[in-house]
Amino acid sequence: MAEAGERLVELLGESLAVWRLAGRVERQGEAVVVCVAGAASLRIEPPPPGLPFRWLLRVGARQRGISGLPGLLRHLRAELAPERAASRLRLTPRPLLLP
Amino acid sequence: MIPVAVLTGFLGSGKTTLLGHLLRHPDFARTAVIINEFGEIGLDHELIEASDESFIELKTGCVCCTLRGDLVLTLADLLRRRDQGAIIPFERVVVETTGLADPAPILHALASDPLMAERTLLQGVIVTVDAQAGLGTLARHGEAVKQVAVADRLVLTKSDLGGADLPALRERLRQLNPAAPLQVALFGALDPASLLDIGPVDAAGRAADLTGWLAAEAVERLNHHRKGEITAFCITLDRPVRAVTLALFLELLAEHAGEDLLRVKGILDIVESPDRPAVIHGVQHVFHPPAFLPRWPSADHRGRIVCIVRSIPRRWIELLLAMLEDEVAVAEAARG
Numbered sequence: 562m563a564e565a566g567e568r569l570v571e572l573l574g575e576s577l578a579v580w581r582l583a584g585r586v587e588r589q590g591e592a593v594v595v596c597v598a599g600a601a602s603l604r605i606e607p608p609p610p611g612l613p614f615r616w617l618l619r620v621g622a623r624q625r626g627i628s629g630l631p632g633l634l635r636h637l638r639a640e641l642a643p644e645r646a647a648s649r650l651r652l653t654p655r656p657l658l659l660p
Numbered sequence: 661m662i663p664v665a666v667l668t669g670f671l672g673s674g675k676t677t678l679l680g681h682l683l684r685h686p687d688f689a690r691t692a693v694i695i696n697e698f699g700e701i702g703l704d705h706e707l708i709e710a711s712d713e714s715f716i717e718l719k720t721g722c723v724c725c726t727l728r729g730d731l732v733l734t735l736a737d738l739l740r741r742r743d744q745g746a747i748i749p750f751e752r753v754v755v756e757t758t759g760l761a762d763p764a765p766i767l768h769a770l771a772s773d774p775l776m777a778e779r780t781l782l783q784g785v786i787v788t789v790d791a792q793a794g795l796g797t798l799a800r801h802g803e804a805v806k807q808v809a810v811a812d813r814l815v816l817t818k819s820d821l822g823g824a825d826l827p828a829l830r831e832r833l834r835q836l837n838p839a840a841p842l843q844v845a846l847f848g849a850l851d852p853a854s855l856l857d858i859g860p861v862d863a864a865g866r867a868a869d870l871t872g873w874l875a876a877e878a879v880e881r882l883n884h885h886r887k888g889e890i891t892a893f894c895i896t897l898d899r900p901v902r903a904v905t906l907a908l909f910l911e912l913l914a915e916h917a918g919e920d921l922l923r924v925k926g927i928l929d930i931v932e933s934p935d936r937p938a939v940i941h942g943v944q945h946v947f948h949p950p951a952f953l954p955r956w957p958s959a960d961h962r963g964r965i966v967c968i969v970r971s972i973p974r975r976w977i978e979l980l981l982a983m984l985e986d987e988v989a990v991a992e993a994a995r996g
Binding site: 565568569571572575576578579580581615629630631634635638647648649650651652653654655656657658659 | 768771772773774777778860861866867908910911912913914915916917918919920939941944945946947948949950951953971972973975976979980982983984986987991
């Protein structure tokens with residue numbers, strides 16, 4: 562569990578670099594906290610027992626259940642870097658190589 | 661399938677001279693050329709003398725900005741006229757861009773259009789680099805850096821003039837794109853045959869030299885002394901990944917780092933397809949659907965992903981893939 566938490570801290574730290582944000586990510590007990598200048602701190606916590614989520618994301622008084630890594634990154638980015646428009650994966654009609 | 665090559669390179673880097681030499685050679689007979697010039701009156705095409713069996717279509721403006729749709733329309737029109745017998749039955753197409761063009765949108769247009777996907781084969785990107793001015797150009801112009809980063813083949817021009825710091829330029833090119841072979845054009849010319857097969861596919865669209873295309877070893881050799889905003893690295897995977905993981909990984913790469921992925925290519929061991937590796941390829945947020953090979957191209961069955969990126973930490977990509985795989989494995993186990 563602790564190792565997973567460390568990897569999450571590392572991934573989110575690198576994510577800030579990908580989003581061109583200066584900030585820090587640190588563990589506070591079971592939670593992971595993301596702090597970026599000019600934005601509210603975000604807390605990522607284990608959910609209360611019985612809830613079908615992987616994490617609970619708290620932004621000030623708001624909270625939201627997150628079921629997986631794609632959703633976590635999407636919500637963090639929307640909170641921290643709303644001005645950076647996300648791209649959508651586009652697949653070409655044909656593979657690079659034909660069968 | 662008609663192969664389409666994109667010829668680009670910064671202003672004055674010798675694209676048109678190279679093209680002129682190529683078009684006079686029998687190997688490049690029956691070539692349709694679309695030249696894009698910046699400005700209202702095109703001049704460069706006046707300098708090109710093609711063989712009787714090749715011809716040139718001229719577009720003005722910047723093909724990567726306003727003319728992206730026009731490029732596809734022009735190609736579609738050429739194919740229609742070819743089908744009708746109104747023009748020579750050309751066997752390949754070369755798109756020469758302006759020196760300021762960003763090749764990525766051009767590649768997107770060619771790869772994404774359904775008609776182009778049905779009739780043409782995107783062969784690859786040839787980029788000319790001026791041996792005299794190349795280092796300075798790369799230091800000052802982001803467009804030139806991006807052109808080099810997406811190249812399948814680099815062609816060094818004007819080295820015959822002497823006086824250039826070739827070792828430094830070669831090193832800079834190797835840092836930006838270690839996967840692209842570097843050829844030298846002497847007095848604007850080089851063996852045309854060497855530019856006929858520059859990508860991973862043959863004329864029938866099937867896998868050709870995938871190991872050479874991936875060039876994972878060349879990229880790995882540079883991994884430990886990377887510097888600069890645009891970097892190339894190779895991620896090697898010792899374990900297979902699930903197909904769902906791959907789909908999520910590509911989606912997240914495109915979503916969070918799309919504009920900074922100059923080129924991603926790789927070969928991956930997929931859990932559900934143990935003997936048939938998947939080939940991935942993308943430019944920015946546009947990816948080809950993974951293609952499954954009939955067999956591994958070499959004895960090395962490790963997954964390898966070559967990334968040429970702008971300011972994307974290697975560790976982010978490694979962690980993203982590993983953590984997605986863990987998450988998918990846990991979900992799979994929970995479902996039983």
